[in-house]
Amino acid sequence: MISTLQPATLSKMANAIRVLSMDAVQKANSGHPGAPMGMADIAVALWKGHYRHNPSNPGWINRDRFVLSNGHGSMLHYSLLHLSGYDLDMNEIRNFRQLHSKTAGHPEVHITPGVETTTGPLGQGITNAVGMALAEKLLAAEFNEDGFPVVDHHTYVFMGDGCLMEGISHEACSLAGTWQLNKLIAFWDDNGISIDGHVEGWFTDDTPKRFESYGWNVIRGVDGHDALAVDAAIQAAKSADKPTLICCRTVIGKGSPNKQGTHDVHGAALGDKEVAAVREYLGWTLPPFEMPADVYEAWDAKAAGATVEGTWNSLFAAYAEKFPAKAAELTRRMKGELPADFDAVIAKAVAACVEKKENIATRKASQNAIQAFAPALPEFLGGSADLTGSNLTNWKECVAVRANQAGNHVNYGVREFGMSAIMNGIALHGGYLPFGATFLTFSDYSRNALRMAALMKVRSLFVFTHDSIGLGEDGPTHQSVEHVSSLRLIPNLDNWRPCDTVESAVAWGAAVTRKDGPSTLIFSRQNLPYQERTEAQIADIARGGYVLRDAADAKAVLIATGSEIELAVKAAVELEQQGIAVRVVSMPSTDVFDRQDAAYKAAVLGKGLPRVAIEAGVTDFWYKYVGLEGAVVGIDSFGESAPAGVLFKHFGFTTENVVAKVKAVLA
Secondary structure, three states: OOOHOHHHHHHHHHHHHHHHHHHHHHHHHOOOOOOHHHHHHHHHHHHHHOOOOOOOOOOOOOEEEEOOOHHHHHHHHHHHHHHHHHOOHHHHHHOOOOOOOOOOOOOOOOOOOOOOOOOOOOOOOHHHHHHHHHHHHHHHHHHOOEOOOOOOOOOOEEEHHHHHHHHHHHHHHHHHHOOOOOOOEEEEEEEEEEOOOEEHHHOOOHHHHHHHHHHHHHEEEEHHHHHHHHHHHHHHHHHOOOOEEEEOOOOOOOOOOOOOOOHOOOOOOOOHHHHHHHHHHHOOOOOOOOOOOOHHHHOOOOOHHHHHHHHHHHHHHHHHHHHHHHHHHHHHHOOOOOOHHHHHHHHHHHHHHHHHHEEEEEEHHHHHHHHHHHHHHOOOEEEEEEOHHHHHOOOOOOOEEOOOOOOOOEEOOOOOOHHHHHHHHHHOOOEEEEEEEEEEEHHHHHHHHHHHHHHHOOOEEEEOOOOOHHHOOOOOOOOOOOHHHHHOOOOOEEEEOOOOHHHHHHHHHHHHHHOOOOEEEOOOOOOOOHHHHHHHHHHHHHHHEEEEOOOOOOOEEEEEEEHHHHHHHHHHHHHHOOOOOEEEOOOOOHHHHHHHHHHHHHHEEEEOEEEEEEOOOOOOHHHHHOOOEEEEEEEOOOOOOOOOHHHHHHHHOHHHHHHHHHHHHHO
């Protein structure tokens, strides 16, 4: 508790954050000093008085989670990590915003020890935190036993006006209230300033009432520069039965005598004259990047962290003795390890597809794969953005998550962006493998969360159905044309668009077993025919692209994905009857195929053979495979409202057109 500390000590601890943040931004001549200086006292109250963590073991599974949603104030977080004893020395603070430093412009998970998520795009930090708090609640319900609260921690969030302006905060905070995530505590830095100036011209929401309407506990009117007042608010929040918003009134850039309270201090270095003025105003006499010993002593959390983790380790040891299976399962899942026999589960699911030879929509094939995997994957946490019956992301044994009911299937409501960023938070917390679904055309709503998942290399699985003009009568607003190609442009995002039941099962297996990033799984609304394959061909599906149908004297190569594989095969048969042999390449994941060695790619695509690509989407992407001398059967316009069969014919997805394209490239 900070009430045992002298006011002068609390003030000096906060001023250390102000000076360190100011100096780092000044040296970089880049950054945001305003938020760190304004929120320093709030940070003292939380990190010194309540935040349970161990700087010597940032990965301790029962640690509290801290998220700086207003990530532009990153020097606040870096100051806290450095001062409290994490592996972040002063050289890293000096190298703020420099190449390959651990102190990037915005906090980055896996780069800086103690950072739980990458923030910067405003609103996503609070949304990630909702996912973390949900994961904690569900894990606690699943694993805790009487007298053994082995999952028991809080999620704390700092956020500013910008986070609250972003629409995603509405989506996520509404769900947090509905789910009664009482271990989620958010601090609103209510300073009335954004980059453009005083916010009353564009942000006049009654924020406390807004959060009360969500079902949050709201603590109003807290002086954000009174650490003891903030401490008391945190104490009250921890006893609430719902998430809490602590409204902290602050002055941005507190301590800067000539710029505090203005937008001038928001996003630029203070300048040498103002830096000197701050030192005089605060009575801080040390030069840049020097901290007094008593400040380090006051902030050091290593001993306290070792004690709190040690106490938990003793509890967990007793838990493991009494509940060994549960302890082993929790440990496995928090490490992100799959069950030892999961490869056999995938193989069995694929074998079942081969045996049944079903002609079904790949969205149904996806559900079959989920049904096959779920009993072996208790960490599966599925969901949909109000389209469960269309996306088919539920399974027989799934249980809906509710405020007073733990489960493994989430009804996110019509909140595609919120769903995707919450999934990222769940994945970052650990213990669950989240997947969530919507129509492919609505991936646009969630795109930045997909990008953040790829940037953070988290294991979020994004399911998108109704993937093309094949959905038919709903028309161009719902028909994806550019979406698959645009998703392929995101680095480190594996995109799968399978053509039948077998490829769907393999795609799900690849997504689940991937360790270093997210995947999208893209499925059709309409039924697609089963494709015959050899065992060797089935094995090659996981390589992203393979020869589905070959001819010894092939004169050209047809490359296709998803629903267009059927068309490619039909065209190949027709061409063969006309004396023109062609190879058909199925490429369910161009991302995975591109990572294969040159010899394999050349063997699949053939050397010197003309190529025609077929996909019900924009054409530009495919020229990387067919070259300028090749051809692409695609769509470079929006769709139309009509039955699917009519649309495919209207847009040239016919055997006759593909045959003509092949003859043209051979001419």
